[in-house]
Amino acid sequence: MKQAPQPPPLPPHWFQILLSLADRDLHGLGIMNDVLERTGGRMRLWPAMLYRNLRRLVDAQLVTEIDAPRDAEPGGGRPRFYRLTPLGRRACAAEAERLAGFVDVARRKRLIKA
C-alpha cells in the first residue's frame, strides 16, 4: 500500500512564524517579538527578511493577510495582520509532529527523561 507523501520539513523560521500565528492574529512586529520571546532570544528575526518570508508564506497559501482589527494598538498607522490558513495550520502541525517524533526517539534512547 502506498503511503501518503510526507510534507517536506519546514524551515525553522517558517515554523516559528506559523507557531506564533497558531492561536492569534499578529502583525509583523508582533511576530518578531513573539518568536524572540519563545526562543529565549535565540532566534532574532530581522525586519526585511521577516517581511520577505511573510510574503512567501502568503504566496504558499500558508498564511493570509487580514485587515487590522479595530482594537489594534493605536498610533503608527494600521499595520497589516496575518492569520494562519487551514493549510498553514496543517503544515505547522505536521512539522510539530515531525519534531515530536525526534523527541520520542531521544526519549526512547534515554537522552532525555520521559
Add this chain to the structure above:
Amino acid sequence: MRGAPLYRLLLRLCHPADVRARDGAELERAFAACVARERARLGRAGYLYAWIRALADLLSAAVLVRVDAQRTRRIAALQQLPTPHGDGLMFTLAQDVRYSLRLMRRSPWSSAIVVLTLALAIGANAAIFGTVDTILLRPLPYHEADRLVLLHEAIGKSGPVGFSAPDYLALTERAAGFESVAAFRNKEFELSGVDLPERVTGAVVSASLFRTLGVSPAIGRDFLTEEDRDRRAVIVLSDSLWRRKFGADPAAIGRTLMLERAPYTIIGVMPRRFTFPNRGPLLNNTPADLYVPIAFAPRERAAFGSMYNNSVVARLAPGITVVQADSDVRSVVSRLVEEIYPSVFRQGGFPLSASATPLREETVGRVRTLLYVILAAGIVVLLIACADIASLMLTHAAGRQREMAVRATLGASRMRLIRQSLVEAGLLTVCGGAIGLAMAQGAISLTVALAPPTIPRLREIAIDWRVVAYTTGASLITALLCGLLPALESSRRDPGDALKEGGRSASSGRRQRRILASLVTAQFALAVILLVAGGLLVRSFARLMTVDPGFRAKQVVTIPTSLPRTAYPAGSDIRSFYARLLERVESLPGVTAVGASTFLPLSVRERRAFTIEVPPAASEELQGTIAHDWVTGRSFEALGIPLRSGRYLSPSDSQSSEPVVVINETMARRFWPGQDPVGQRIAWGGPRDHAAWMRIVGVVGDVKQGPLNTQTEPQSYSPWTQVADGMLAENVIGIFRSLKITVRASHDLTDLATAVRSHIRSLDPSLPLTAVQTLDQIVEESSGPQRFNTMLLGSFASIALFLAALGIGGVLATSVSRRTHEIGIRMALGARRPDVIRMIVTQGMALAGAGLLLGLPASFALTRMMSTLLFEISPRDPITFASVTALLIAVALVACYLPARRATRIDPMVALRYE
C-alpha cells in the same frame, strides 16, 4: 529615532517600489524596535550591532526579494508559453550575490577586515567630500550669490582695507554697476534684559544689507531706510540667539532687549541657515548673533582719510561682470579725493584706490589649497586601501583556482567568472560604503568640532544627496578597482592546468607575483607622497612652535572688559573704573603685575600713519603705517615684554605731562638704523596734519601683532592715560572703553580669575561675565589652523603607512606560505635561517625600494602645491624627505621581518612531506 532617515534611504536603494509601498512603513517601525531592543540589551554597542545586522538583513532581503519575484515570473511564464532558453541577467546576478554572501559567511574575519578598511577609507572620503563640497563647491547661501562682491579701499601700497563712512556714502550715490550696496561692521555688544547679561558679537549693518544679500527675515521684517538714517533702536536677531534667549518664541517680535544698557526693539529673526558675516575675509569676519542699523554718526560721516573699517558688500547689476564692477568702483573711488575730500588731502596727493572681488572668493579663497590637499590625501588613502583589498582578493582567488577551474569546465563562461568576482568585490564595497556613510556623519561632526573657527561655512556642513552620490560613486569605482584585477586574473587561466597542478602553482604564480609586486610598489609610492606632505606640515608646525612671540605667556590671565556708553558717558567715569579695578587687582595675593591694553599680543588691529620730526638720513622708508596699542598700569611687566633701552610707560605719564610713546625694536631698526631713537619725536598722520608731537621714551622687545606665522611689524605703545577725556568717551568704535586686563601671578590662575571677576562685579554688578583666557591659551589658539592641518594630514599619512605595511606584510606572508615547499628544500639542502630571512626580506625590500624610487620624485613634484601651507620650511625640505625615507624603510623592514621569521620556522621534513 536617529537612524530612521538613513534606513529609509537604504530601503529606497535596496527594495523595489512595490515592496516599499506595501511594507516600507512597517519595516521602518520594526527596525526602530530592533534598535531599541538591541540598545536595551547591549547598551551603546547595541546601536552599532543593530545597524550592522539590519544592513545585512536588508541587503540579503534585497537580493532574495528579487529572486522571489523572478521565480514567480518564471513560473507564470512557464505556465503560459514556451520559455526562451538561458538565464536572465538579474537571475544570474542574484545567484552571484547569493554565492558571494555564502563566501563572505565562510570567512567572516577577512570579510569584516575588508569591509572595515573600506568603511574607514570611504567614510573619511565622504566626510572630506562633504566638507569640500559645502565650503568650496556650493554657492554661498544667499540669493544669486555669484552676483555678490566685496569692495575694499586701499591707500597707497597698503593692503586692502575697509571703507570709511564718507567714501561708502559717496559710493552708494555714484557707482553705476551695482544693483545695491551695503555696509557692515562687526561689533561687540553687552546684551542684557533677558537672562544674565553677556557679551555677544553682532554686526552693525546698513538698512540695505539683507536686501543686497537677497535674504529676508524668517519672521518679522527687515530694516527700513529711515531706521538706519534716524538711528532708531531696532534689532534683528540671528536664529541661534532667538532660540537661546527666547526659546524660539515668535512672540519675541516687538519685545525689547538691552544693548549696552539701551533698549532696542526686536523687529525680525533671520532664517536658521543664515550666517553673516562669514569667516574668511580679512575684515569683519565673525558670524553675528544680532544686527542693528549702522547709523553713521556725524563724526563718522566726516571721517575723511581715517576709520577705514566698514566692509562693503554689493550686488552686481544684471549683465555686469566683476571686472567691470572692479574698474567702476576703482574710478569712482579714485575721484573721491578730488570731489569730496577736504583740500588738505589734495595737496599731498592722497593715493586712494579700491577693488571688487567676488564674495565667494573672499570667503573661501584662503582655505582652498588646504581643502584640496586634504581631499587629495583622502583619495590617496582610498587608493592604498583599494590596493590592499585587491591583493587580498587576488591571493584569495589564487587559493580558489581549482574551484574556478571546476566552474569553467562545467561550462561557466569567462564573463560569468569575471562577473562573479566583481560581484564579490561589489558586495564588500557596498557594505563598506554603507557603514562608511554612517561613519562619515560622525567624522563630519568631529571635523566641525576640531576645525579652527577661521574656516568658513562650517555650520553649513551636512550629509546630503551629493555626499551620498559621491560615496556611491566612490564605492562603485572602488569595487571595480578591487575586483577587476583578481577577476581578470582568475578567469585567465586554462582550467585544465589548474586542475592538473594540484593547487600549487609554478609558472602562473610568477605572473601573479608580478601583479602583487606592482600593487605593493604602488602603495608604497602613494604612502611616500602622503608621508612627505604630512612630514612637511609636522616640521612646519614644529618650527612655528619655536617662534618667540616676544612675551612670556606662562602664568598670565587675560580678562576682556567693556564699559557701555549709557552707564559710563564721560571719560572720567571710564578712567576711575579702570583705575580702581587695577588698584584692587594689584593688591590681590600672588599678583606680580597688572596692566590693561586696548589690544592683546597676536591680535593688534590698530594701524596708524605717522610722521618723524627729524627723519634720519639713512632710513630706508620714511613713512608707512605702524601697529599701535594703548596701555595702562604695568602692562609690559604683566605681559613680560622686555625693555631694550629708555624706560617703560609709567602712571606719571598723564594728560598734563608731555605726550610720550614707546616703540618696538623693529620700528627702531627700520626708522633709526644704527641710532638710539629715544628722545626723538613722532606725530600721527602726515606732516600737514599738525598733530601733537610725542616723545619716544623707550624701546621694548618685538611682540607678534598677528598669528605666530606673520612678520613682526613696527609697533608703538602710548599711555591710555594720555588719551583725552573726549576721545575716551566718544570714540566711535569704543576701543578706549574696552580694555583687556592682563594679570601676571605667581600662583594658581583659576582662583585668581575668580577673584578678578568678583572685583569687577563689585565695581559694576551688571557688567557681563566674559571669558577669561590664559595667555597660553591665546597663543595656542593662534596656531589652531596649523595644528588642525598637521593633525589631519598627519593622521592620513599614518593610516597610509599602516595600510602600506599591511599590504607588504600580507603579500610576503602569502608568498612564504606558498613557497613552503621551496623553502623546505632550501633548508634541507643546508640554507641557514639568516639566509632564509635575508631572502624573504630582500624580496620585500625590493618592492618597498621601488615604491620609494617612484614616490620620492612624485612628492618632489607635488608638494610644491603645499608651499602656502608651510611656515619657514621649503616644500623640498631635505630633512623631511630623508626622515620619510628612513621611516618607510624601517616600517618595511618590520613588515618584511615578521613573515620572514615565520619562514624560518618551517620544518624541512614537514614541508617536503606536504607533497
